[in-house]
Amino acid sequence: MRAITLFxxxxxxxxxxxxxxxxxxxxQQEPDNYVQWRALAEMPEIxxxxxxxxxxxxxxxxQWHTYWRNPGDSGSPTxxxxxxxxxxxxxxxxxxxxxxxxxxPLLNYGYEGRIALLQKLSAxxxxxxxxxxxxxxxxxxxxxxxxxxxxxxxxxxLNKPGNATMPNYAYFERAQDKLPSAxxxxxxxxxxxxSGNDFVLEIETPFLCTPEQPxxxxxxxxxEWGLVDNTADARIERSMxxxxxxxxxxxxxxxxxxxxxxxxxxxxxxxxxxxxxxISGALVTPPAAAxxxxxxxxxxxxxxxxxxxxxxxxxxxxxxxxxxLNLMPCVFPVLSLKALSLVKIAEKQPGLARxxxxxxxxxxxxxxxxxxxxxxxxxxxxxxxxxxxxLQNPLVVGLLAYLLFxxxxxxxxxxxxxxxxxxxxxxxxxxxGLGGSxxxxxxATLVATPCxxxxxxxxxxxxxxxxxxxxxxxxxxxxxxLALPYLALSFIPALDRLLPKPGAWMDTFKQxxxxxxxxxxxxxxxVLSQQAGTMGVLSVLMGMVALAFGIxxxxxxxxxxxxxxxxxxxxxxxxxAPFIMLPRGGDQTSAIEEDLKFGEAFSPAILQQALxxxxxxxxxxxxxxxxxxxxxxxxxxxxxxxxxxxANNNVRFLVGDWTNYDPAITDYLHKFDREGVPxxxxxxxxxxxxxxxxxxxxxQILTPGTISGxx
Amino acid sequence: MKSFFTLFGAVALLLxxxxxxxxxxxxxxxxxxxxxxxxxxxxAPDFEATTIAGEPFKLSDHKGGIVVLEWTNHECPYVIKxxxxxxxxxxxKTAMEKGVKWVSIVSSAPGKQGHVDNAKxxxxxxxxxxxxxxxxxxxxxxxxxxYGAKTTxxxxxxxxxxxxxxxxxxxxxxxxxxxxxxxxTNYVLAAIDDLTAGQAVQVASSAPYGCSVKY
Numbered sequence: 001m002r003a004i005t006l007f008x009x010x011x012x013x014x015x016x017x018x019x020x021x022x023x024x025x026x027x028q029q030e031p032d033n034y035v036q037w038r039a040l041a042e043m044p045e046i047x048x049x050x051x052x053x054x055x056x057x058x059x060x061x062x063q064w065h066t067y068w069r070n071p072g073d074s075g076s077p078t079x080x081x082x083x084x085x086x087x088x089x090x091x092x093x094x095x096x097x098x099x100x101x102x103x104x105p106l107l108n109y110g111y112e113g114r115i116a117l118l119q120k121l122s123a124x125x126x127x128x129x130x131x132x133x134x135x136x137x138x139x140x141x142x143x144x145x146x147x148x149x150x151x152x153x154x155x156x157x158l159n160k161p162g163n164a165t166m167p168n169y170a171y172f173e174r175a176q177d178k179l180p181s182a183x184x185x186x187x188x189x190x191x192x193x194x195s196g197n198d199f200v201l202e203i204e205t206p207f208l209c210t211p212e213q214p215x216x217x218x219x220x221x222x223x224e225w226g227l228v229d230n231t232a233d234a235r236i237e238r239s240m241x242x243x244x245x246x247x248x249x250x251x252x253x254x255x256x257x258x259x260x261x262x263x264x265x266x267x268x269x270x271x272x273x274x275x276x277x278x279i280s281g282a283l284v285t286p287p288a289a290a291x292x293x294x295x296x297x298x299x300x301x302x303x304x305x306x307x308x309x310x311x312x313x314x315x316x317x318x319x320x321x322x323x324x325l326n327l328m329p330c331v332f333p334v335l336s337l338k339a340l341s342l343v344k345i346a347e348k349q350p351g352l353a354r355x356x357x358x359x360x361x362x363x364x365x366x367x368x369x370x371x372x373x374x375x376x377x378x379x380x381x382x383x384x385x386x387x388x389x390x391l392q393n394p395l396v397v398g399l400l401a402y403l404l405f406x407x408x409x410x411x412x413x414x415x416x417x418x419x420x421x422x423x424x425x426x427x428x429x430x431x432x433g434l435g436g437s438x439x440x441x442x443x444a445t446l447v448a449t450p451c452x453x454x455x456x457x458x459x460x461x462x463x464x465x466x467x468x469x470x471x472x473x474x475x476x477x478x479x480x481x482l483a484l485p486y487l488a489l490s491f492i493p494a495l496d497r498l499l500p501k502p503g504a505w506m507d508t509f510k511q512x513x514x515x516x517x518x519x520x521x522x523x524x525x526x527v528l529s530q531q532a533g534t535m536g537v538l539s540v541l542m543g544m545v546a547l548a549f550g551i552x553x554x555x556x557x558x559x560x561x562x563x564x565x566x567x568x569x570x571x572x573x574x575x576x577a578p579f580i581m582l583p584r585g586g587d588q589t590s591a592i593e594e595d596l597k598f599g600e601a602f603s604p605a606i607l608q609q610a611l612x613x614x615x616x617x618x619x620x621x622x623x624x625x626x627x628x629x630x631x632x633x634x635x636x637x638x639x640x641x642x643x644x645x646x647a648n649n650n651v652r653f654l655v656g657d658w659t660n661y662d663p664a665i666t667d668y669l670h671k672f673d674r675e676g677v678p679x680x681x682x683x684x685x686x687x688x689x690x691x692x693x694x695x696x697x698x699x700q701i702l703t704p705g706t707i708s709g710x711x
Numbered sequence: 712m713k714s715f716f717t718l719f720g721a722v723a724l725l726l727x728x729x730x731x732x733x734x735x736x737x738x739x740x741x742x743x744x745x746x747x748x749x750x751x752x753x754x755a756p757d758f759e760a761t762t763i764a765g766e767p768f769k770l771s772d773h774k775g776g777i778v779v780l781e782w783t784n785h786e787c788p789y790v791i792k793x794x795x796x797x798x799x800x801x802x803x804k805t806a807m808e809k810g811v812k813w814v815s816i817v818s819s820a821p822g823k824q825g826h827v828d829n830a831k832x833x834x835x836x837x838x839x840x841x842x843x844x845x846x847x848x849x850x851x852x853x854x855x856x857x858y859g860a861k862t863t864x865x866x867x868x869x870x871x872x873x874x875x876x877x878x879x880x881x882x883x884x885x886x887x888x889x890x891x892x893x894x895x896t897n898y899v900l901a902a903i904d905d906l907t908a909g910q911a912v913q914v915a916s917s918a919p920y921g922c923s924v925k926y
Contacts, residue, residue: 075862105856148788251750252916
């Protein structure tokens with residue numbers, strides 16, 4: 001009903017100028033201005049020292065167009081000149097993805113319809129009192145068959161007293177969706193010698209435009225004029241580690257005038273959606289390639305560092321997060337054993353103890369870098385994944401469950417591997433034990449991954465939107481944090497005195513530590529039940545029995561003879577079989593179990609529909625492998641006060657299950673700058689004007705009162 | 712670092728054979744037969760035409776002196792910017808006083824913006840108070856394509872040897888605002904100054920700006 005009223009009101013407003021204008025010329029009246037301008041701010045208020053997005057919107061008359069930063073063969077880019085109060089600054093324009101607009105033998109880069117040109121507005125550290133008004137002089141060349149320059153001015157007032165204005169988050173989200181993403185792949189360009197030859201751009205990425213990650217209708221938009229023949233099409237060639245884009249070169253400019261350039265590359269992804277990224281490249285003239293190539297890497301590394309969380313902060317968070325990880329139930333036993341083994345070595349050989357500390361640290365950091373590398377690589381080709389993605393694959397979950405189970409068996413004394421993986425045995429005093437320490441580092445990383453997501457959300461979220469080098473730095477810091485306690489023990493002999501004296505109790509303690517391992521394995525099996533159903537659980541449980549049997553059998557082989565051979569084969573088979581039995585594919589239909597699920601299944605369409613109604617909407621994004629999510633659900637959501645609050649206020653409760661890979665949910669997480677779960681978003685009911693207040697993101701740790709407190 | 716450079720050398724080598732491949736594609740995208748548009752540093756393509764005064768004009772006849780080609784369309788706001796402010800006429804006057812020949816060319820097709828017949832073209836020259844050697848109506852767009860003229864205005868400066876010395880915009884401010892002609896650097900006059908001083912042209916090309924040529 002409301003929608004219909006709105007529609008009729010809108011119709012009347014739109015029709016008004018026509019109704020009241022001279023009736024004789026009512027048909028096919030060209031407008032006075034082909035571009036309607038307005039300015040918007042992301043939020044009605046700006047705080048001292050903060051940044052917000054502002055937009056200048058062009059509503060362009062049908063079939064007319066305005067121009068991109070590089071207008072192509074003719075035309076002129078839109079200009080915005082802000083008149084700002086003292087201390088305020090605006091960034092350069094963030095241009096949305098342009099279109100190719102052919103005109104006769106010429107081709108332009110520009111826009112049709114309605115577009116938003118975004119800029120970041122920064123406030124000074126000391127704000128003036130009262131409202132802040134910004135005015136911009138705007139000019140655009142707007143063309144169809146003919147061109148008309150149009151001038152206007154727009155203004156924005158922020159920090160109005162009383163503050164009746166609503167934030168425009170949704171508008172800015174949509175506008176940001178149209179911006180190209182930044183890409184940090186190194187890129188180089190050159191022009192083949194001779195006339196009528198190709199401009200060649202090489203991007204050092206092993207991922208884009210491969211059979212797995214196809215890219216259709218690739219278009220190249222150079223920021224600089226005169227590099228390519230605008231009317232020609234881009235062609236692509238793919239080598240192992242490079243994407244090569246070629247387009248007929250422009251005869252109009254000497255390429256050596258352009259030592260550095262930025263490019264926008266647009267393409268259709270496998271799902272047919274248009275995607276775009278921007279990349280910095282350096283000119284390579286074949287004989288003098290060296291210096292510009294090095295410069296290009298510098299540019300690539302320093303590009304686009306988000307100012308919201310500083311690098312130092314993110315590194316510190318990651319380091320602290322890593323230290324906290326040591327207390328996780330899955331990691332603690334590993335560390336404890338390392339610490340105990342250290343007691344033995346340090347007494348005799350302090351130097352060797354330090355070497356063990358370093359090996360262990362190296363093992364951890366390298367494993368973190370490897371996982372981060374895979375994640376970054378996948379993301380750079382547009383895969384919609386976030387941190388915790390490892391656990392979205394039932395195969396990985398199954399393998400981790402086996403690993404924890406086998407460690408548990410080892411701790412409880414069923415078997416020893418060599419000198420024993422945790423180095424409590426005699427081999428410690430030998431150099432070869434260093435490899436064991438390195439392996440323990442890798443193991444600690446593996447068993448820690450399930451616990452990383454909830455605790456490291458902020459730092460990892462920051463990490464994953466950074467250029468690759470910075471991302472890797474943050475993951476390395478996380479790894480260093482994880483390794484730090486043991487490293488400290490091995491380097492500071494004074495700390496040793498805090499540890500108990502070695503003795504027979506250590507064996508008992510070791511056996512005790514097996515139980516957290518079994519518990520972790522049991523939890524992983526439960527995660528697997530969400531992903532692969534009851535058959536998956538059966539496979540893994542039987543696999544565990546087979547593993548234990550195989551290991552036991554191996555330890556009790558007859559001394560010699562035919563039986564030894566046969567039983568050895570059987571033991572090997574029993575150890576290998578579980579891996580073959582592991583469930584591989586996810587069972588997409590399975591989800592959070594019924595008793596916990598009293599909401600509706602989340603999807604963007606359902607959310608849209610819910611937001612169109614008058615009801616408040618609460619969105620929970622969760623995953624079976626996320627302990628924090630489970631805990632929050634039990635403590636804060638699946639409780640009487642919350643259920644009553646939902647019922648009394650007719651709340652639409654939507655639950656998104658991210659246990660398995662789901663691009664729609666990943667996309668939704670990204671809208672709130674999250675790379676992982678949990679996420680709780682509350683959309684309050686619309687006010688008297690039919691406007692919803694901005695969505696409210698709840699903390700990652702819920703208490704019983706958090707949700708009922710919203711009403 | 713060293714291996715990095717080696718890699719680059721290898722890339723450069725690999726690119727060379729790939730060029731042969733590109734030829735094949737290049738052809739499919741050329742729009743017309745006159746794809747060989749003018750290039751700075753090379754001989755300016757010769758052409759023959761009849762001026763609006765009915766006189767023959769052959770570019771190569773004017774070797775020994777500097778020639779400026781100006782693509783124009785009197786209805787284009789950018790052309791209007793430079794004529795209403797007197798900026799274009801001022802440049803023409805300065806150039807002509809140095810013995811430069813200035814040729815205005817209209818490549819608008821019949822029915823398109825800026826298309827005029829000889830009589831109307833003469834009227835416009837009169838109204839604008841333009842100081843030019845000749846004006847040519849190129850309604851087939853032949854000369855425009857020969858030079859790869861993209862915008863109005865699009866300027867070309869040809870030196871005494873008949874080499875194209877400058878191609879691009881009239882100046883360095885592409886705003887359509889009239890007040891921006893003040894303080895802008897006029898690339899055409901700068902090129903003429905460089906040539907008469909016997910120096911290499913400092914800015915030999917720039918991005919032409921303005922309305923598209925209405926071919």
